[in-house]
Amino acid sequence: MERIKVVLILGLLVFFVSGCARGEQPTWGTGSEIVITLTMRGNVDSGVEYLVALDTDGNVLTGPKKDPAEWSGFYVLRWAGNNFYLRNPNGEERFFSGGSVSGSIMKMDVDLSDLGKPSTLDVMVVTTDKGGNILDSLGNYFTVRLGSQSYVSREDASADTGNASSDILRVEIEVRR
Numbered sequence: 001m002e003r004i005k006v007v008l009i010l011g012l013l014v015f016f017v018s019g020c021a022r023g024e025q026p027t028w029g030t031g032s033e034i035v036i037t038l039t040m041r042g043n044v045d046s047g048v049e050y051l052v053a054l055d056t057d058g059n060v061l062t063g064p065k066k067d068p069a070e071w072s073g074f075y076v077l078r079w080a081g082n083n084f085y086l087r088n089p090n091g092e093e094r095f096f097s098g099g100s101v102s103g104s105i106m107k108m109d110v111d112l113s114d115l116g117k118p119s120t121l122d123v124m125v126v127t128t129d130k131g132g133n134i135l136d137s138l139g140n141y142f143t144v145r146l147g148s149q150s151y152v153s154r155e156d157a158s159a160d161t162g163n164a165s166s167d168i169l170r171v172e173i174e175v176r177r
C-alpha cells in the first residue's frame with residue numbers, strides 16, 4: 001500500500017513538474033494576418049505594376065532580389081491593370097480580394113493561412129512598367145519575424161529616375177493576431 005502511494009506521489013510530481021516546464025516555454029503565435037502598406041511619392045497609376053515578393057522559407061539569410069525575373073519559390077502580390085493578384089510559389093496566380101488603392105497609398109490585407117502560415121517573411125517591393133522594366137525597388141529585402149514583431153517598416157531613400165507613381169517611399173507590414 002505504501003509503495004503504491006509513493007508511486008502515485010512520484011507520478012503526480014512528474015506530471016506537475018513537466019506541466020510547469022511546458023508552461024514556461026514561450027508560446028509564439030505567428031499572427032493571423034498581415035497588412036502591407038506601400039506609400040508612393042505620387043499617386044498609384046495603372047501605367048505602373050506594383051510587386052511584393054514574400055519569401056516564407058524560414059531562412060532569413062535568403063530573400064527576394066531586386067529583379068522579379070529572379071523570383072522563384074516566393075509568394076508574389078501584384079497590382080496590374082487595376083487588379084490585385086496573388087501568385088503561389090508554384091507559379092499559380094489568382095485574383096486577390098484583399099487589396100485597395102487610395103491616392104498614393106496601396107494596402108494589401110493578407111491572411112497568413114494563404115501563405116502557408118509562415119514564421120518569417122522576407123519582403124521585397126519592386127515597381128515596373130508594363131513591359132516589366134524595373135522602375136524602383138527597395139535596396140534589399142527585409143525580414144518580418146511573425147512570432148515576435150507586430151510592425152516593421154522600411155523607407156526607400158534611393159532616387160528614382162521614373163515618374164513619381166513608381167517611386168517607393170515606404171513599405172510597412174503590420175502583423176495582426
Ligand SMILES: [Ca+2]
Pocket residue numbers: 055056057058059060061062063122
Ligand atoms: Ca528566406
